[in-house]
Amino acid sequence: MSDIVLSSAVRDNLLSLKNTAKLQSTTQNRLATGLKVNSALDNPNSFFTAAGLNDRASDLTNLLDNMGQAVQTIKAADKGITSITKLVESAKAIANQALQTQSEFQRKTYAEQYNEILEQIEDLARDSDYKGKNLLAGAGNELQVIFNEDSTSNLTVHPVDYTDTSLSTGLSLSDLGTGAGATSAFTLAAGSTTIDLTGLQASSKLTDLASWADGDVVTVSDGTTSKTFTVGSGTGEIETVQDYINALNDLQGVKASFDETTDQITIVSGMDPAVTLSVSKDNAGGGTATNGGVGTGTTTLTTTVMTAAASLSDSGGFKVGDTLYITDGNGYEAASLEIDEDTTVSDLVSLIKGVKGLDANFASGSVSLIGDVSFDITSSNKDFNIDRLATTDGTVKLTATDSDFAADTDIERILQSINAALDELRSSAGNLGTSLSTVQIRTDFTSELINTLEVGAGALTIADMNEEGANMLALQTRQQLSSTALSLANQAEQSVLSLFG
Numbered sequence: 001m002s003d004i005v006l007s008s009a010v011r012d013n014l015l016s017l018k019n020t021a022k023l024q025s026t027t028q029n030r031l032a033t034g035l036k037v038n039s040a041l042d043n044p045n046s047f048f049t050a051a052g053l054n055d056r057a058s059d060l061t062n063l064l065d066n067m068g069q070a071v072q073t074i075k076a077a078d079k080g081i082t083s084i085t086k087l088v089e090s091a092k093a094i095a096n097q098a099l100q101t102q103s104e105f106q107r108k109t110y111a112e113q114y115n116e117i118l119e120q121i122e123d124l125a126r127d128s129d130y131k132g133k134n135l136l137a138g139a140g141n142e143l144q145v146i147f148n149e150d151s152t153s154n155l156t157v158h159p160v161d162y163t164d165t166s167l168s169t170g171l172s173l174s175d176l177g178t179g180a181g182a183t184s185a186f187t188l189a190a191g192s193t194t195i196d197l198t199g200l201q202a203s204s205k206l207t208d209l210a211s212w213a214d215g216d217v218v219t220v221s222d223g224t225t226s227k228t229f230t231v232g233s234g235t236g237e238i239e240t241v242q243d244y245i246n247a248l249n250d251l252q253g254v255k256a257s258f259d260e261t262t263d264q265i266t267i268v269s270g271m272d273p274a275v276t277l278s279v280s281k282d283n284a285g286g287g288t289a290t291n292g293g294v295g296t297g298t299t300t301l302t303t304t305v306m307t308a309a310a311s312l313s314d315s316g317g318f319k320v321g322d323t324l325y326i327t328d329g330n331g332y333e334a335a336s337l338e339i340d341e342d343t344t345v346s347d348l349v350s351l352i353k354g355v356k357g358l359d360a361n362f363a364s365g366s367v368s369l370i371g372d373v374s375f376d377i378t379s380s381n382k383d384f385n386i387d388r389l390a391t392t393d394g395t396v397k398l399t400a401t402d403s404d405f406a407a408d409t410d411i412e413r414i415l416q417s418i419n420a421a422l423d424e425l426r427s428s429a430g431n432l433g434t435s436l437s438t439v440q441i442r443t444d445f446t447s448e449l450i451n452t453l454e455v456g457a458g459a460l461t462i463a464d465m466n467e468e469g470a471n472m473l474a475l476q477t478r479q480q481l482s483s484t485a486l487s488l489a490n491q492a493e494q495s496v497l498s499l500f501g
Contacts, residue, residue: 057453059149060446067443069131070145074157074436077135078429080128084121084136084162085425088171091117092418098405099412104328104373105357107405111176114405114414118165118173125162135159135432147442155442157435160428171421176404176414184369184398186377186385188345189273190315191303195265195293202242202258206231207287209294215285218244218292220251222275225389227251231285241265252394253386254316265293269301270317272387273365277301305365308346312339317394322381324348326355329374329402334358352377358398371398373406 091114098110125136134141138161147153161167166174197209206212218229218238229247233239238247241258245265248256254269254277269277279292279299291299303315312318322339334355337348349367352360357372369375377396378384385394404410 053453053456056149057450060450060453063146063148064443064446064450067145067147067439067446070143070157071436071439071443073130073133073135073143074432074439076128076130077159078432078436080124080136080162081425081429081432083124085422085429087117087121087124088173088418088421088425091173092415092422095405095411095415095418099408099415102330102332103334103356104330104332104402104406105334107330107411108179108357108373108403111178111403111405115175115178118175121165121171121173122163136162138163145439145442147446155435155438157432165421171424173417173421177401179373179403179406180401181370181372182374182398182400184371184396185366186369186396187272187366187387188306188310188312188315188317188348189270189303189365190268190306190310191271191273191301192266192268193279193299193301195267195279195291195299196263196295197241197258197265197293198263200241200263201260202240202245204241205239206241206244207239211288211290211294212281213283213285213287216281216287217284218247218279218281220248220254220292220389221278222271222389223278227389231281231287251389252391253383253389255319255383267299267301268314268316269303270315270383270386271303271389273303273305275303275388306345307365308344308349308362310345311341312343312345312348313341317381317384317386318343318379319381319383322379322384324351324384325376325378325380326352326358327376327378328357329400329406334375369396369398371400374398374400374402 094110094114094117098107101107126134128134128136133143135143135157136159138159141159143157143159145155145157147155161170165171197204197206200206200208207214212231214232216231218231220227220229229244230237231239238244245256245258248254248265248267253271254267256265256267258265267277267279271277277300279301280297281287281290281292283289289296291297293299306315313320318339320340324337324339325333326335327333334357335351337343337351345362349360349362352358352367352369355375358375359370361368361370375398379394383394385396387394404414
């Protein structure tokens with residue numbers, strides 16, 4: 001090939017075509033890749049600078065993903081706090097409802113509902129995790145958010161612990177004591193006896209009877225305790241039949257009445273069947289010892305237990321017009337019953353059973369009580385439930401353990417704790433909100449920085465497609481012109497050959 005000699009014009013045209021082809025190859029590569037710098041050979045400075053920018057953008061993109069997950073973790077905790085706040089507000093509403101009623105049983109019910117709310121708060125706190133991280137579950141759940149490549153810029157979100165509402169470092173809301181029930185019982189008994197005062201009226205003097213004299217002493221005894229009445233006109237003494245009746249009625253546990261048709265005193269008792277009540281009169285004033293009337297010996301009265309169908313007024317502890325009251329430990333009147341001629345033991349038991357938190361069973365003359373809270377059964381009649389002469393108060397008491405909502409002061413103290421818990425939740429929500437805002441701001445900043453880095457890298461390496469397209473068109477034109485010039489140069493040499501033709 002070295003023996004072949006080309007003219008200068010041909011050689012220039014060949015060189016031009018080679019350069020044009022090389023430029024076309026470069027332009028085609030740029031058009032295909034979209035880059036004007038594809039390797040360090042194209043432009044070392046731009047290539048390595050763009051690589052550094054892209055590497056940093058890639059690192060920040062990875063951090064951006066972590067920031068996005070941190071945002072979701074904080075949002076999960078924030079939604080948990082929002083829901084817990086609603087539950088605490090529900091607990092506050094329950095406490096306020098308890099304060100509006102004096103019913104101890106209703107307050108006990110509210111205390112149980114309050115405890116259920118606290119359990120739900122703890123469950124909700126435990127469920128507020130995101131990918132194994134729970135900012136409401138205390139120690140070990142710290143969230144660290146890294147903002148730059150070397151971790152020198154970061155944020156630590158500290159957790160709170162609401163999985164145990166009683167923690168003093170958390171909500172400081174402890175479960176309420178709901179109290180413990182109790183039992184009690186009382187016996188319903190009845191019995192009666194009569195004493196003859198032959199020939200007397202209610203207004204008659206007792207001394208009109210031959211066997212009675214001023215100074216004589218009437219004794220009423222239950223075998224343990226004795227009560228005495230002296231016959232006479234002095235203060236506190238009994239002079240007339242009515243005085244005698246009044247003195248007997250003043251004894252607790254018995255009631256007495258006088259029938260002017262039969263001239264008899266009827267004594268009715270509701271004392272314990274184990275007690276025998278006796279009435280007698282001595283001869284201390286010069287009269288004759290009697291059975292409290294005109295008979296000899298002693299008048300006795302022994303009660304027997306009542307049946308469910310028996311009328312309450314048959315007992316010395318009840319009379320027509322009495323009112324029975326059932327009140328709880330707060331003095332709240334849960335029920336009442338006015339006694340009439342037809343009121344039976346069964347009616348009383350039904351009344352008790354109708355009281356919320358109180359139940360009763362009747363068997364063998366005994367009313368057994370089961371109460372969730374404390375209850376008292378009282379009567380307007382001082383003779384109610386008096387089992388012996390020495391008994392001064394017949395109140396049936398059922399003493400249970402109070403709930404922590406029993407007293408107004410207890411509820412007010414708990415309301416203060418609830419208000420403090422709400423303040424704690426608002427503070428935690430504020431802290432989380434600040435952290436969330438910070439992470440979101442840094443997320444937006446990082447996104448914009450990544451874009452800036454990628455744009456900067458692109459400015460160094462990305463080809464201008466309009467420019468490269470125009471270049472390709474110019475090179476194609478140049479190639480066509482160079483080919484034409486080469487053809488013309490060859491034609492000039494051929495014209496010399498024509499001289500030898």
